[in-house]
Amino acid sequence: MGYCLEQTGFNQILQEWSKDYFIYAPKRFKDGGGFSDTDRIRYGEIHTVEEIVFDLKSEFSFKEVLLPLSQTLFFFTEEVVKEADPPKKGAVIFLRSCDLHAVKRLDAIYLENGCEDYYYQRLRDKVKFVLLGCQYSFENCFCVDMGTNRTDAYDAYLEIINGKVYVDNHNEAWEALLAARSAATPAVVPACVTRNETCVHIPAGITLEVMGATMWDEYDSRCINCGRCNFVCPTCTCFSMQDIFYTDNGKAGERRRVWASCMVDGFTEVAGGGCYRQKNGQRMRFKVLHKVYDYKKRNGYHMCVGCGRCDDICPEYISFSHSINKLADAIEEVAANGGK
Incomplete structure (x- = not known):
């Protein structure tokens, strides 16, 4: 009402x-x-x-x-x-x-x-x-x-x-x-926009072959892996676990989960010293495809909601919307190279 x-x-x-x-x-x-x-x-x-x-x-x-x-989950002795x-x-x-x-x-x-x-x-x-x-x-x-x-x-x-x-x-x-x-x-109808100055087109039929496109290489030098884009994003959910031990008693403390970012150093490090995505371009590739490909494949709708905060906050002026719009050319490129 x-x-x-x-x-x-x-x-x-x-x-x-x-x-x-x-x-x-x-x-x-x-x-x-x-x-x-x-x-x-x-x-x-x-x-x-x-x-x-x-x-x-x-x-x-x-x-x-x-x-x-930073969220404390439990305390321990x-x-x-x-x-x-x-x-x-x-x-x-x-x-x-x-x-x-x-x-x-x-x-x-x-x-x-x-x-x-x-x-x-x-x-x-x-x-x-x-x-x-x-x-x-x-x-x-x-x-x-x-x-x-x-x-x-x-x-x-x-x-x-x-x-x-x-x-x-x-x-x-x-x-x-x-x-x-x-x-x-009388009925109050929510105001909404019907047109944005920034437009995106997500190609149909994206496959993982697009990972081989050269578009990702430019981010090796442009991105400084600060993680700001993840932290302002309303749909990024990654976190790490931290056990905090109190200095006056090394056997008591608390476990916290703390925001993490797929764009920063150390996020994909595993036991034995391995790292799945060392280059910033590889990290950008993972983020973009997660937002507009694999999340939709599982849930039926895209993860990105188009708020544009990642573009607003990036100190290197990297545009996520431009990355999406480059995907069509990237698909054509890998197709011309036989899917490589």
């Missing part, structure tokens, strides 16, 4: 939600940018609707709410193992359509991949999603071609028009709260 509220009225709703949930949205971090006197837009806890940034793309995704950068306590409250996350599609990818990886990840599940069960509409396409976005520019899989949708807050609510538990502070209004 649609509702129209004053911003003060919606802030009262946020106060009520905060009793049971931490509330996260893209917000401005003053002087938190990569350069002097620049701000950064990323996810953080909010208390008022005025804190939400609607007109800029967040540089980091919502992912660090569901998948903390010589004789006792204690599971880390779950969060005391759930979370309400304000996010755009592409990111809500990314949640589907995270769920598939952590919950539908042969077994359920217990630590992800206990967070995921307590999360609600509020969709933010896109009035226009941001730089480097290609969500339209990826089919992630619209969704109806939200608990509520929110937009601000002429200082009024408009909400489309799908969550029955929130109906009374919204109705008490607002007037019903």
Whole structure:
């Protein structure tokens, strides 16, 4: 049902939600940018609707709410193992359509991949999603071609028009709260873009023979294996395990899982000193094909959601969308070389 509220009225709703949930949205971090006197837009806890940034793309995704950068799984001593306590409250996350599609990818990886990840599940069960509409396409976005520019899989949708807050609510538990502070209004339809400046074409019939194309060689010198593209990506899920031993007692500590990246040194190192992908071009090849080939082969839809954050963040101006668009020529090249 649609509702129209004053911003003060919606802030009262946020106060009520905060009793049971931490509330996260893209917000401005003053002087938190990569350069002097620049701000950064990323996810953080909010208390008022005025804190939400609607007109800029967040540089980091919502992912660090569901998948903390460093997450303690359990504590241990010589004789006792204690599971880390779950969060005391759930979370309400304000996010755009592409990111809500990314949640589907995270769920598939952590919950539908042969077994359920217990630590992800206990967070995921307590999360609600509020969709933010896109009035226009941001730089480097290609969500339209990826089919992630619209969704109806939200608990509520929110937009601000002429200082009024408009909400489309799908969550029955929130109906009374919204109705008490607002007037019903005709259907509120989520805003979405239908065209991006950046376009991609993923060729049909990609095979692993494309691994032999020369397009990957250029990334040996261009990529500096910093891993930024993975860390801002809402669908990258790799992590490593770390056992932290307390300095005052070397037999007690905790086990954490920490974000990792297929683009950084050491990710594919194995016992005996072997390394599957030593060159940066090989790592780029793995990342691109994982996003637009093998994930779809298993799940039926592409892993990439077209948010464009990887293009935004790369210090070497490597464009993931351009990499996708080079695949057609790469397929022709390997075909002309007899599949080699």
